[in-house]
Amino acid sequence: MSRRKTAVERIKNRITSIAKDNGQAQLLGIATVLHAFSILYGAVMAIRARFYQTGIFPTKSLPCRVVSIGNITAGGTGKTPMAIFVAQTIKKLGYRVVVISRGYRGRMEGSTGVVSDGRTVLLGPDDAGDEPYLIATALTDIPVVVGSDRYQAGMLAIERFSPDIIVLDDAFQHLRLKRDLDLVLLDQHAPLGNGHLLPRGRLREPTSALCRAHALVLTRCDAAAGSDHLPPLTFHGPVFHSIHVPVVHSVSTSNGSSSNEMANFSALKDRTAVAFAGLADNDQFFDSLKQGGARLVRQFAFGDHHPYDEKDMQRIFRHAVANGAEILITTAKDWVKVEPIYRWPLPVVTVDVRIGWNNDSPSFFSFLTTALSNVMKQPSKKN
Structure with a gap:
């Protein structure tokens, strides 16, 4: 790694560390400078929303x-699995539905394209982006469209598929539509970062922006999350509690074959592994593996939506062999990008999450059913 790249990574890591820090900024320190920019950023976002x-x-x-x-913080709160769950629920209610995603870092991000027509996946992760491709592979009977301009992507969806309802993935700040x-x-672990x-910090907008929401959903509401209460907010709508249920796919290509069968998370117990991920919050992924009983001898944390290359994989493999790892573990989001890169010398286990509910499943289903029924009765909108 070059000195310049090392310096950039060091600065990025420092800023990330500060963004997670709950302490007070030291006078004239980096955190103080970032805090000043935060005040300016907050003012700009508030004015933008007002306009x-x-x-x-x-x-x-x-x-x-x-x-x-959507969410109000930068980083993973489970938007993609929730978009999948909501789209599936809407379809079960009898509506025609299409999912639209921005396609961050995919070649189609600046334009629009059909990732899936609800029968066939038409674009790979390089074109569609990792998250839209993941949504398309999970929704085998629901079309998926990609594009940063959600209006243009929506018009393409309407032209091709005539949906009753469009689900936007990660669009709370996309106020143009x-x-x-x-x-x-x-995220129940840190609702406001x-x-x-x-x-x-990690807030994309001032917390007053939550007044635009019709409902809040706390995610990762497991026993380890701590308090079940939100910090003080000026929000009076319904609040639901969900959990992330880990799902394991075993994929072994060391002999040229692969298996995408589901397995229980306990399949990782006592397995010696090297894990790698490129998520907004890699620590939560690694912690979940440890809680599942995996023995991580090495873990590699990359930036969100990291574009893997063969050098990355060679480095991971070297450490896996040197540490006597039995398996490699990564996320479904990362797997769709790394699968074609290299012939895998070890079995690979990919971990995905599904949305689950504790006692809020009936109430969330009732809320969604009623809300959709009410909006479907309203007159069609015109620009």
Whole structure:
């Protein structure tokens, strides 16, 4: 790794560490500088939201109903598995549904394209982006469209598939497109990050933005999460509690074969492994593996949506062999990018998550059913 790249990585890691820190900024330290930028950023975001609310910035409407899945913090709160769950639920209710994703870092991000027509996956992860491709492979009977301009992507979806409802993945801050239902996810472990706005913290907007939400969904509400209570917020709508259920896929290509069969998370227990991931919060992934009983002899944390190359994989393999690892473990999001790169010398286990509910399943289903029924009765929207 070059000195320049090492220095950049060191700075990025330092900023990430500060963004997770709950302590007070030291006078004239890096955190103080970031805090000053956070104040400016918060003011800009508040003015931006106000301009959209008052019509100074124009908004557009699609001639169908729109449900947004989003969050208020940078980083993973489980938006993608929730978008999959909500789309499946909407289809079970009898509506025609299409999912739209931005396609971050995919070649189609700046344009629009059909990732899946609900029968066949038409774009790979390099074109679609890792998350839209993952959604398309999970939703075998629901079309998936990609594009950073959600209005244009929505019009393509309407032209091709005539949906009753469009589900937007990660769109709470995409105020240019009107929506009928905003579901905002908050990670139970740190609902508001460290309470600071970017770049001092992880908040994408001031917490007052939650007034736009129709419901909040706390994610990762397991026993390890601690308190079941939100920090003080000016939000009076319904709040639901969900959990992330780990799902294991065993994939072995050391002999040229692979298996995508589901397995219980306990299959990792007492297995010596090297794990790697490129997520917004890699630590949570690694911690979940340890809690599942895996013996991690080495873990590699890459940036979110990391574009793997053969050098990355060679480095991982060298450490796996040197540490006597039985298996490699990664996420489903990373697997779709690394699968074609190299012939795998060890069995690979990929871990994905599904949305589960404790006691809130009936109430969330009732809320979603009623909300969709109400918006479907409203007159069609026009720009």
